[in-house]
Amino acid sequence: MSHNIEFQPILLGSDINVYGMARSFHEEFGVTSIALSASELAPTKFSKIVAVQSHPHFDQEETFIKVLRDFAASHQNDKTKYLLVACGDGYALMTSKHREELSEFFEVPYIDYSLYRKLENKPDFYEICEQYHLPYPKTVLVTPESEIDVLVDGLTFSYPMILKPGNSISYLEVQFEGQKKAFTIADSDEMKLMLHRCYEAGYPDEMIIQDFIPGGDENMRVLNAYVDKNHKVRMMCLGHPLLEDPSPKSIGNYVAILPDYNEAVYQQIQDFLEKIEYTGFANFDMKYDPRDGSYKLFEINLRQGRSSFYVTLNGYNLTRYLVADRIFNEPFTETIYGKGSKLWLGVPKKVLLKYVNPDFKAEIRRFIRTGNHGTTLFYSKDNSPKRYLLMKYAFHRYIGAFKEYFRK
Missing domain, CATH: 3.30.1490.20 (ATP-grasp fold, A domain)
Known part of the structure; x- marks a missing residue:
């Protein structure tokens, strides 16, 4: 099967999720992504691997669809395939809502809007959990x-x-x-x-x-999956979050993830995604409940997770499965169940070691000592002095945030 197909990733947003996807595309295919956004946020500033095009009010539906229509019209005669990747809930929702029209020009790996609304709305999602016997609080x-x-x-x-x-x-x-x-x-x-x-x-x-399920951040689990256009799960990767951002507007965002593996969780989520005929990236947050030994689902995000670069870091590049399916039309052969070996960091190492559950400090130090760790934002192939200083400042701000907001 020929891989001589030119394609261009079009990322929607400009946050750390966008940078993680741009880095994944760059590592796997050597391509520079285009990002369409309402503004340029710090994670994508001074980058050579993603070109951000800011459009005021792009996060509003009227502007969103107009910008994408104009983009399609100006590239109508291109031989390049344009691949849309939403990196936030609002963008994923609007992409799903306008999927039929957008698919006339773009490659759009998203579910139809009727299913999207049921899964995105948490009360409806919990009803679906009942239907498919998925545990939830x-x-x-x-x-x-x-x-x-x-x-x-x-x-x-x-x-x-x-x-x-x-x-x-x-x-x-x-x-x-x-x-x-x-x-x-x-x-x-x-x-x-x-x-x-x-x-x-x-x-x-x-x-x-x-x-409230007993236990701290270390009882959380996060799973990212890619499901192809024929509703077959091509890849799943489970992570074990150790610490979450305590800031009021960012609470629940993971800032450190260990690799994990659980066949029962993989099978349960795979069965669910294939039965509901899902397609695209999916991200699940769940928590281990020591009272009954189950992993209870909190929500599904209908996109890759904010911290999903931990999947790429551990050898399962998110874009590899997306491009094989949607650009190269490679047939499904097997489901990959991730078994990682690297610690993902979203905060400075000293912040993690200071605030993490002490039971995990020795394991964390082993990952650090052996070099088996990495971040989303610090990329050796995209490391200009301006960018490096800005990312160091962004990381440094977590010291104050944890000091002010962290409660055991």
Whole structure:
């Protein structure tokens, strides 16, 4: 099968997810990506491997589709294949919504919008988990019409509890005092306060109250998968997060991931993705529950994860499977189940060693001592003085963030 096909990655966004995908494309194919974004964020600044084209309001649907239509019109006679890769929830949603039109010019590895809406909305996702016998935490839904005080007083599981938005996109459009990406709620007074503030700010969708699964960040697991256009899982890679960003707007973002392997988890997720006829990248967050030994799903992201470069770092380059499927039309042969050997770092080593569960310090030091570690942002083939200084500054800021916000 010929691989003499010219293709151009078009990445949507400009954050660390975009840089991770651009680096993956560059490592595997030597190509420079184009990124379309509303603005240029720090992770992609001063880069030689991704050219960011900023369009004000590109994160709004009207501008988004106009920019992509204009791009298609200006490249209509090209022989190059243009491959769309969304690197954020909003971009993935709009790509899915306009998939039919965009597919007339671009290669669009995304599910149809009806399935997207069911999986993206957490309450609907938990209903699907029930249908396919996937474990998830005990859950109570709150709506704008709920009698908040009565509902909270009637909760049957014990504090602390988790509180998070059912629709992460509409949640980002409101602001209120104390707002976080997700909350760990200590008592009923705090629960009532945050729910009242959220809905008084105009949030229009469900909030989710969940049973708190015992254990810290080290009980989390993250899985990235690629599913081809015929709904066959080509690659899965499991990671073991050790530490999460404690900053209110970034809480839950992983900042250190060890490689992991679990055949039962792989089989369960593969069966699910193939039965629902998924296609494209998928990213699952889950947590080990020591009470029953299960891995309970928190959510599915309908794109590769923000920290998904850990997959490429461990030898399973994310773009390899995407391009083989969508550009080179290589037939499915087998599912690759990742077994990694490198520690992914999103913070300085000293921050990880200071704040991580002490049980993992010896293992982390072994990875560091043997050189089996890496980052997304520091790439030897994209290391100008300006970029290096900016990335060092970005890493250094985590020292203050952890000092201010980290709570054991």
